[in-house]
Amino acid sequence: MNIGLVFPGQGAQYVGMGKTLLDQYATARDTFAEADERLGFQLTKLCLEGPEAELRLTYYTQPALLTASIAFYRVLAERVDVQAMVAAGHSLGEYSALVAADALSFSDAVHLVYQRGRLMDAAVPAGQGTMAAVLGMEEDALAEICAQVTREVGEVVEIANLNCPGQIVISGTVAAVAKAGEAAKATGARRAIPLTVSGPFHCSLMEPAASEFGKLLDATNIADAGIPVVANVDAAPHQKAAEIRDVLKRQLYCPVRFTDDVLAMRAMGADMLLELGPGAVLSGLIRKIDKGILTANVEDDATLEQAIQRLTN
Incomplete structure (x- = not known):
């Protein structure tokens, strides 16, 4: 073994x-x-x-x-x-x-x-950044949503964790993560679950x-x-x-x-x-x-x- x-x-x-x-x-x-x-x-x-x-x-x-x-x-x-x-x-x-x-x-x-x-x-000051788990979406599609939201909002949201097929975590400012989560659900993701974390880890x-x-x-x-x-x-x-x-x-x-x-x-x-x-x-x-x-x-x-x-x- x-x-x-x-x-x-x-x-x-x-x-x-x-x-x-x-x-x-x-x-x-x-x-x-x-x-x-x-x-x-x-x-x-x-x-x-x-x-x-x-x-x-x-x-x-x-x-x-x-x-x-x-x-x-x-x-x-x-x-x-x-x-x-x-x-x-x-x-x-x-x-x-x-x-x-x-x-x-x-x-x-x-x-x-x-x-x-x-x-x-x-x-990042407390309360300004967060993360969310997006279920049921491919990496490329979610990356495009994050890029689009970043352009629209002028704030960062990026892919942070690729945990397993169908489970990807995004990270960024509170507003950008929320908007990307909603956009992901509207595009076919099953769920976007906010995570209880102290900051927006693994992003720029x-x-x-x-x-x-x-x-x-x-x-x-x-x-x-x-x-x-x-x-x-x-x-x-x-x-x-x-x-x-x-x-x-x-x-x-x-x-x-x-x-x-x-x-x-x-x-x-x-x-x-x-x-x-x-x-x-x-x-x-x-x-x-x-x-x-x-x-x-x-x-x-x-x-x-x-x-x-x-x-x-």
């Missing part, structure tokens, strides 16, 4: 994530303690106790999800020899993939994504944040990856440190091409994708992208045992 690792992004978090693994495994507790020490605040307490509104703030969400994902990965690796051939993540999850691939140290990654969240939060409104974040990336040690990591921006595998740095800089304002990421991993020979992190959203998307790929997820003691059983049988 050829195994790929996938790691979730923002939206997967919930209060109490990882509690059963933290209770049972010193490895998980040590991972969270390392994050607490590097960040200088009690991320562990926030993850386990909330409040939820605080956990949803992007500069807390990002290090929280990365820490949980890496804790779950380390616990799994302690129990079974995973031997993954490739890794990828959805947006923020790409940083977890790079830690798993030994391109980034966990300590540097948790610091980076905390600063990434702060810069993303500051890039994030370019100021990307510029500042690029300086942090340049000051961070990035090594060649031990296994290929399929990047969101181009759905291509990367292992060289210079390439990794480049795609991370562009990731903030470019679409997340998760559908193409999965197809790329499949083309590389991966026949099982293992999701490490809270929830199982990516596993659901993967089944819609390619029903032939086996999936498993690890987020608590029960799913850990199920994943180990699938990996060892």
Whole structure:
């Protein structure tokens, strides 16, 4: 079996994530303690106790999800020899993939994504930007609608996430996203669902944040990856440190091409994708992208045992 690792992004978090693994495994507790020490605040307490509104703030969400994902990965690796051939993540999850691939140290990654969240939060004033999921429309048609609305309104709306066939997220100003959603429904989309997010991620409104974040990336040690990591921006595998740095800089304002990421991993020979992190959203998307790929997820003691059983049988 050829195994790929996938790691979730923002939206997967919930209060109490990882509690059963933290209770049972010193490895998980040590991972969270390392994050607490590097960040200088009690991320562990926030993850386990909330409040939820605080956990949803992007500069807390990002290090929280990365820490949980890496804790779950380390616990799994302690129990079974995973031997993954490739890794990828959805947006923020790409940083977890790079830690798993030994391109980034966990300590540097948790610091980076905390600063990434702060810069993303500051890039667009609260309430001015948003995102919406458009269901039942092809990429080219939706891209044309976004371009037309941008011309008409004079404000940005762009494709942000290509999650699976029939599910595309758009991002931009509140007015432009709303208008594009209505136009998409009028043109045949089944639904346009506003998302509860703190900003318009993965569109050109994030370019100021990307510029500042690029300086942090340049000051961070990035090594060649031990296994290929399929990047969101181009759905291509990367292992060289210079390439990794480049795609991370562009990731903030470019679409997340998760559908193409999965197809790329499949083309590389991966026949099982293992999701490490809270929830199982990516596993659901993967089944819609390619029903032939086996999936498993690890987020608590029960799913850990199920994943180990699938990996060892």
